Each structure stands twice: as structure tokens, then as C-alpha cells.
Amino acid sequence: MPEVDIGEVLNEDDRADIFQPTEQMNIFDSNRQQLSHTEQKATWKSFAAPLTSRAGAVVEEPDLVEMVVAIIGVYSEHHGENGMTFAQIRETLLRHGVTISPTAINARLEHLHAEGFLESYLPKVYQGKYVIKPAGLVGALAAQRVVEHGGIDEMVLLLDRTRAALQMDHPDPRRVLNHLQTCRFTLTVFARDLQRCVATGTSAELITTGRQHDHSGYTQQVADLNALVTSRFAGVYELEDAGAALIEAEQFYRAQVRAAIGKVLAQGGASLNFDVLTPREYEDAAITSSLDALAAVGAHLVADAPEIVIDVSLMINALDHYRPRSKHRIRPPEPPAGAHDPDPIAAVEQAAREAKRRRRLGLEALLGGRSEADLTEAMKTSWPAALQILTDAMALDSDKDEPFVLTIDEHLLVDREAPVTYLHPARLIRTDVMPESLESKIDQLNTTDGGDRD
Structure with missing residues (x-):
């Protein structure tokens, strides 16, 4: 846009x-444009800094300052000549819409009297009627004015x-x-x-x-x-x-x-x-302003979209010709297999056969045509060799179609100077060419281990 x-x-x-600042409103008008409460407090603190002797002496609630300004209006509209009591001031403030509680108003009036803003009409104890000192009036109006226009x-x-x-x-x-x-x-x-x-x-x-x-x-x-x-x-x-x-x-x-x-x-x-x-x-x-000046701004404003007008006859015609879509989905035909497309399952099976063949050739090389061979010396050459030999032997030993049996001794051989510092002796037996005595020995080992291997 x-x-x-x-x-x-x-x-x-x-x-x-x-x-341009807004014009001065009525003293009881709470809608006049002022700073936010946070900015008002900051302005009053800087305004009263030359008059205070310690930090935190300025009020934190702007409503308390507004109440003092409202007291000026209450006092000026009072027709009595001998001042006003705290009760009269409080009731008049509440009638003018001051939202502070009566208890807070009384406490504020006591403070204003102690500070000299409100002075007894007669210098007598418990006289009970008070007037506003002009200096306090000026201070309250200045406090109000400083937050309206920032001084x-x-x-x-x-x-x-x-x-x-x-x-x-x-x-x-x-x-x-x-x-x-x-x-x-x-x-x-x-x-x-x-x-x-x-x-x-x-x-x-x-x-x-x-x-x-x-x-x-x-x-x-x-x-x-x-x-x-x-x-x-x-x-x-x-x-x-x-x-x-x-x-x-x-x-x-x-x-x-x-x-x-x-x-x-x-x-x-x-x-x-x-x-x-x-x-x-x-x-x-x-x-x-002129229409041309207003149109220059309004021409590019984003406005709400107009209401949609629906003709009843067109809606009836659309309903008559409406046909719901079928919920039954038809599976698309399988694409024709190409002559050179690879078969992933066949590739996996081929890889498994190649791995099995590689393991068998490796173990047969260790047997060297014998029916039994000690794998310990071959495993001592390096850790990768020991890992490869044990992995291949265990894989073919667990395969029922392969005639290989792996036996691992419980004794532990330790040699800290050798490439493989510790290992268990292992033997590989080929069952399809072994003598009967060795076959009975294997059956005895299987029985001792707790049953046939799966």
C-alpha cells in the first residue's frame, strides 16, 4: 500500500x-490531558527536589495531588465565612467524584494541616475549622500545572x-x-x-x-x-x-x-x-480542511470491507445445482516398473549375502582347511582385528544355516605390553567336517550351557 x-x-x-497544549479545563475535570502516572511522579520529584531534605518525600499517588487541587475548589465554593471542618471537606470531595477512601482523605487532611496548607481559622486548640493558606494554593496549582505542560x-x-x-x-x-x-x-x-x-x-x-x-x-x-x-x-x-x-x-x-x-x-x-x-x-x-486535502489522506486508508449482498434467487439456483463430492477415494494405478529401476529389497538382500559370504571366507581362512582353530593368536594382533573376528564368528554361529560354532573360554588373558591388553581365548569349530569325538564334545558344551542355540 x-x-x-x-x-x-x-x-x-x-x-x-x-x-499545541489543550485549554485549561474545570478544576474538577479529571479528563484533562496530562502525563501518565509514572511521568507525573517523575516530574513532581524533580519539581520538589529543591524543597525536600530526603529521598522519597514526594507522594507516589497522583490522585493525592489531584485531591489537594480539588480541595481548593471545594473551599472556594463554600459559602461559610469561618472555614470548613474536615467532615465538610471530605463529604464535598466525595460528592464531586473523588475516588479516594474516606480514611485516606482524613489522613491526607491531617497531613495538610500539619504542613501548614490548611490553617485553623482561629488559633485555638480543637477549633475544628480550617482555611487554605494562599501559599499552599499557589503550590498546589503549580504542581498541577507542571504535569500538564512539563513546566x-x-x-x-x-x-x-x-x-x-x-x-x-x-x-x-x-x-x-x-x-x-x-x-x-x-x-x-x-x-x-x-x-x-x-x-x-x-x-x-x-x-x-x-x-x-x-x-x-x-x-x-x-x-x-x-x-x-x-x-x-x-x-x-x-x-x-x-x-x-x-x-x-x-x-x-x-x-x-x-x-x-x-x-x-x-x-x-x-x-x-x-x-x-x-x-x-x-x-x-x-x-x-478542504475535501481535496482530506481525500489525499483517506484515499489510502484501510477500511472495513463492504457487506456481501446475496441475491436469494441466485442462492436457490446454486443449491439446486450443487452436488456433493464422492467420499470414496480411488487409489491411483501403480506406475509401470522400468527395466533399469533398482529394487531396494533385492539390494538389501544382496548386501546381506555379500556380508555373509565375506564372513564365511574370512573364517575359513582362519581354519585353513581344519575342522577346528584357535582364534586367540589372530585376535592378539590388534583391537580392530579382534573385533572383526568376534563379530564375524558370532554372526555365523547364530545362523542355523552355517556350520560354525564359536566357543569362548571364561579365563581372561592380560598382557599390558601386547596390542590387545586383555581378551578371552576363543575357538572356532566347523561342524560339517569334524570327527564324532568333537561332535559329542560340542553337544556336551551345549547341554552345559542350558540348551540348544537358536
Whole structure:
């Protein structure tokens, strides 16, 4: 199937909106787009690292942080003027759909009170009503915001603070310089993190990371800020250099954002990965894009096959003419035997006859025309010779059609200097030419062994 690059149907504005973050939802909306739980915990750990004194102090469950944000909404909607009790907070949270158990909510409220997030309305013991300190409110919202956009909002806030410092009637040069350097440091850190993701991350990771970077209008804000520095501090080279360095940092950051977009479009778009855009962006494309642009993508999409329409008359006609196949199978005729085709069974029989003839000739050579021969001396020459002699003699001794009998003595001969270091004496007897005395001796041996040989 031909590949379609999703980037081909996107104009420049669409490309810039690929990583656009979603808008802020209601404080009780649990469906807003955030990082995964694992990424949230990692983000909070790095976010709270400057404030903690030991490892493991950050919560492991993101729901506990979401509950604190929900407490802010509960408190702001409460109409009482003297604060809320723990029971009122707990019941209101449960009504708003918080899924944490009441026991866990109570434990969390006790912790928030001990840490100063919740403060008694009156400084009395067992007063029982609590209010939220504004500093705790800011911390909770910052913790929520950092997992929604990965802290990218801080760059915009830093620019606003720098602009506010420059627009004062008598701006402080040191304060402005500090703000400019902080903006540059922040841009550089975000740019290098994005550069690492482009070099090592997958398309899915880049999509998740890239959506946190709100790059719309950021370049213009930096340029306007630099122009403001030049107009307010003309001739102050230290501040002008800081403004120019901020522009360079923003250009480096912009290059990494474009590299991330390019990699996502190159890999995700060419492979028809529909995770490149969010459902909202697909909905916007369906509403605002032209038919030609949509057709360029939809022309090569794999869709479900259409339903098969069966005509009833054709089905009846097919059933009328259907005849089941016969279950009786006929064996095909045997191929005619060729004049030169080898017979495998005859070949095996011929090989057996040749082996039997070879063994008989070998044993007759050892007998040398006699009816009896001692095989011990011949077996002493080498191990292969001993093995061959015993094998041939045993094979012909077990064959009823052959007139050979093999007898092996129980005595063991040992000679560590000889080629065959140990063996039993063996004799070969030919029964068709032996005298009567030897025949009676063989019958006696067979009787002693327990019967006739088969």
C-alpha cells in the first residue's frame, strides 16, 4: 500500500499547532490531558527536589495531588465565612467524584494541616475549622500545572516578569539583567532536554514531550522584549548582550521544536500513525480542511470491507445445482516398473549375502582347511582385528544355516605390553567336517550351557 505523509496535508499553521497544549479545563475535570502516572511522579520529584531534605518525600499517588487541587475548589465554593471542618471537606470531595477512601482523605487532611496548607481559622486548640493558606494554593496549582505542560509555562511567566520590570518608570538594571539571564537559562535547559528527546526518543515519546511546548508567539515575545531592552537601556552593553543572548537561546530552542515536529511527521506520518494528532485536531481538520486535502489522506486508508449482498434467487439456483463430492477415494494405478529401476529389497538382500559370504571366507581362512582353530593368536594382533573376528564368528554361529560354532573360554588373558591388553581365548569349530569325538564334545558344551542355540 502506498505511504501517505500526514505532513503533506497540513499547512504551516497546522504544523505549528501539532504540539499545541489543550485549554485549561474545570478544576474538577479529571479528563484533562496530562502525563501518565509514572511521568507525573517523575516530574513532581524533580519539581520538589529543591524543597525536600530526603529521598522519597514526594507522594507516589497522583490522585493525592489531584485531591489537594480539588480541595481548593471545594473551599472556594463554600459559602461559610469561618472555614470548613474536615467532615465538610471530605463529604464535598466525595460528592464531586473523588475516588479516594474516606480514611485516606482524613489522613491526607491531617497531613495538610500539619504542613501548614490548611490553617485553623482561629488559633485555638480543637477549633475544628480550617482555611487554605494562599501559599499552599499557589503550590498546589503549580504542581498541577507542571504535569500538564512539563513546566513550559514558567518560560512565559519569566518573560512577563521581565517585561514588567522593564516597563517600570525607573527599571533596576540589576533586576532586569537577572531576569534576562534566568529566561536564557530556562530556554537553554528546555532546548537541551528537547534536543535529547529528538536524538534518543521514539515518535510516541516525542509527541508526548512536544505537546508540552507552547511555541505559538514565543519568538515574537522574545524579540519584543529585546527591543524593549534596547530602548530602555541604550548603550548599556551588558544588558544589550544579555538580550542578544536571549534571542540566540530562543533560536536554539525553536530549532529543537522544529526538529521534533519534523521527526514526528517523518516517522509517524509516513507510517500512518494516527497518534500524531490529537482527536481535537482531527476534528478540526474534518471541519476546516478542504475535501481535496482530506481525500489525499483517506484515499489510502484501510477500511472495513463492504457487506456481501446475496441475491436469494441466485442462492436457490446454486443449491439446486450443487452436488456433493464422492467420499470414496480411488487409489491411483501403480506406475509401470522400468527395466533399469533398482529394487531396494533385492539390494538389501544382496548386501546381506555379500556380508555373509565375506564372513564365511574370512573364517575359513582362519581354519585353513581344519575342522577346528584357535582364534586367540589372530585376535592378539590388534583391537580392530579382534573385533572383526568376534563379530564375524558370532554372526555365523547364530545362523542355523552355517556350520560354525564359536566357543569362548571364561579365563581372561592380560598382557599390558601386547596390542590387545586383555581378551578371552576363543575357538572356532566347523561342524560339517569334524570327527564324532568333537561332535559329542560340542553337544556336551551345549547341554552345559542350558540348551540348544537358536
